[in-house]
Amino acid sequence: xxxxxxxxxxxxxxxxxxxxxxxxxxxxxxxxxxxxxxxxxxxxxxxxxxxxxxxxxxxxxxxxxxxxxxxxxxxxxxxxxxxxxxxxxxxxxxxxxxxxxxxxxxxxxxxxxxxxxxxxxxxxxxxxxxxxxxxxxxxxxxxxxxxxxxxxxxxxxxxxxxxxxxxxxxxxxxxxxxxxxxxxxxxxxxxxxxxxxxxxxxxxxxxxxxxxxxxxxxxxxxxxxxxxxxxxxxxxxxxxxxxxxxxxxxxxxxxxxxxxxxx
Numbered sequence: 001x002x003x004x005x006x007x008x009x010x011x012x013x014x015x016x017x018x019x020x021x022x023x024x025x026x027x028x029x030x031x032x033x034x035x036x037x038x039x040x041x042x043x044x045x046x047x048x049x050x051x052x053x054x055x056x057x058x059x060x061x062x063x064x065x066x067x068x069x070x071x072x073x074x075x076x077x078x079x080x081x082x083x084x085x086x087x088x089x090x091x092x093x094x095x096x097x098x099x100x101x102x103x104x105x106x107x108x109x110x111x112x113x114x115x116x117x118x119x120x121x122x123x124x125x126x127x128x129x130x131x132x133x134x135x136x137x138x139x140x141x142x143x144x145x146x147x148x149x150x151x152x153x154x155x156x157x158x159x160x161x162x163x164x165x166x167x168x169x170x171x172x173x174x175x176x177x178x179x180x181x182x183x184x185x186x187x188x189x190x191x192x193x194x195x196x197x198x199x200x201x202x203x204x205x206x207x208x209x210x211x212x213x214x215x216x217x218x219x220x221x222x223x224x225x226x227x228x229x230x231x232x233x234x235x236x237x238x239x240x241x242x243x244x245x246x247x248x249x250x251x252x253x254x255x256x257x258x259x260x261x262x263x
Contacts, residue, residue, distance in 0.1 A: 012174020
């Protein structure tokens with residue numbers, strides 16, 4: 001039986017993924033910030049990935065149960081939309097602490113349990129390789145930084161026979177999607193310097209998020225990835241064509257188009 005660590009196991013994507021893996025016979029170890037887990041037959045540990053001590057404690061408990069891990073799958077993350085000129089330091093630090101440093105801490109702590117043929121699958125975003133949009137720069141920055149981390153980590157562990165994979169989904173029907181909508185609403189209310197621009201940009205956000213897929217599709221895709229003997233470096237799901245088309249344009253033209261939309 002293969003041992004899988006799911007980071008963010010009780011979030012929208014994580015919950016569906018954990019359920020699916022358990023049903024398919026995997027030995028699943030879940031980490032999340034919530035107190036309890038209602039998924040049957042999962043080994044659950046409350047863990048704050050912003051705390052090195054909390055992660056070390058979870059590692060110690062899991063190490064007592066197993067000798068090796070076949071995969072680490074990260075689906076943890078938060079979504080904050082705000083103005084770069086108005087965001088509070090605590091919010092910027094929080095999104096970087098969870099979306100980037102959190103998974104780095106987990107991989108660093110649990111690396112001793114990985115073996116040749118093990119996989120590290122890290123969820124970023126379709127936005128991670130695209131030019132950032134206004135008011136979404138904070139989230140995109142965090143996911144772009146995570147992509148650089150993935151690439152460097154891949155080269156550091158390649159000689160150990162460990163695969164590092166980037167998973168870049170588009171909009172998924174989870175609380176994270178709701179968080180982005182509510183975060184945009186809050187920004188529209190509180191902003192002082194972007195009153196009209198933020199309201200106009202909200203139409204773009206609503207349009208992209210209306211084309212979301214279910215977390216079950218994410219779970220299915222991730223399960224297929226960990227089953228592959230020779231996985232690709234990058235997998236995508238539900239990426240938005242209009243965003244890719246915009247990104248293919250020269251930078252000056254991108255700025256001009258967005259400027260007209262939000263003016």
